[in-house]
Amino acid sequence: NAGVTQTPKFQVLKTGQSMTLQCAQDMNHEYMSWYRQDPGMGLRLIHYSVGAGITDQGEVPNGYNVSRSTTEDFPLRLLSAAPSQTSVYFCATRKPGSSQETQYFGPGTRLLVL
Amino acid sequence: KNEVEQSPQNLTAQEGEFITINCSYSVGISALHWLQQHPGGGIVSLFMLSSGKKKHGRLIATINIQEKHSSLHITASHPRDSAVYICAVVRTSGSRLTFGEGTQLTVNP
Numbered sequence: 001n002a003g004v005t006q007t008p009k010f011q012v013l014k015t016g017q018s019m020t021l022q023c024a025q026d027m028n029h030e031y032m033s034w035y036r037q038d039p040g041m042g043l044r045l046i047h048y049s050v051g052a053g054i055t056d057q058g059e060v061p062n063g064y065n066v067s068r069s070t071t072e073d074f075p076l077r078l079l080s081a082a083p084s085q086t087s088v089y090f091c092a093t094r095k096p097g098s099s100q101e102t103q104y105f106g107p108g109t110r111l112l113v114l
Numbered sequence: 115k116n117e118v119e120q121s122p123q124n125l126t127a128q129e130g131e132f133i134t135i136n137c138s139y140s141v142g143i144s145a146l147h148w149l150q151q152h153p154g155g156g157i158v159s160l161f162m163l164s165s166g167k168k169k170h171g172r173l174i175a176t177i178n179i180q181e182k183h184s185s186l187h188i189t190a191s192h193p194r195d196s197a198v199y200i201c202a203v204v205r206t207s208g209s210r211l212t213f214g215e216g217t218q219l220t221v222n223p
Contacts, residue, residue, distance in 0.1 A: 042118065042200070042213030058210065090157060103147065103211070105157035 006106035013081040013113045021076040023091030031094045032074040036087040081113045120214035133188040135217045137201030144206050151198040191221045
């Protein structure tokens with residue numbers, strides 16, 4: 001049982017490049033989400049999904065796209081990277097049902113946009 | 115003003131000391147999470163509570179819904195407790211989490 005996995009661990013991009021951050025979970029959790037963590041700020045929600053085929057925007061969705069074709073995978077796409085997207089990105093999941101359930105976080109992806 | 119405020123931002127303690135980290139929030143909530151982020155970056159959930167008090171080993175979390183305040187206590191602190199501790203609230207309007215900025219704790223031997 002691997003829990004929540006994220007790839008890559010670290011990535012350097014040039015401005016304008018695109019890339020996909022991968023997130024996978026093997027806990028059969030319906031709710032998955034992407035956060036970014038920046039110095040001096042709390043984690044901020046980018047996008048989330050309550051199940052396969054259903055996604056919605058969080059607090060800071062601009063510049064990011066998501067899709068959820070399976071329960072297991074929730075990739076985050078940067079269409080045209082900008083230096084403001086330099087951050088640490090965390091994927092998280094939780095059990096279906098109550099929002100009060102424990103959240104499970106992936107190990108994070110450090111992204112540097114030059 | 116942030117909707118979730120933590121204090122202190124940084125805390126340095128000697129091994130064995132009793133530690134308290136505070137979290138105040140200004141929105142209506144259904145639950146509050148305490149999370150721990152290790153120096154390597156990984157985030158783990160410590161507690162989820164909606165009332166009263168929970169204890170796990172040397173960690174104790176309390177919440178006062180009326181005062182919109184929660185505390186995380188660490189008894190007999192140890193250098194391995196050094197981490198960032200994050201408070202997050204589940205708003206009553208919707209299911210999203212709103213996070214505090216975190217408290218950096220350093221416990222010296």
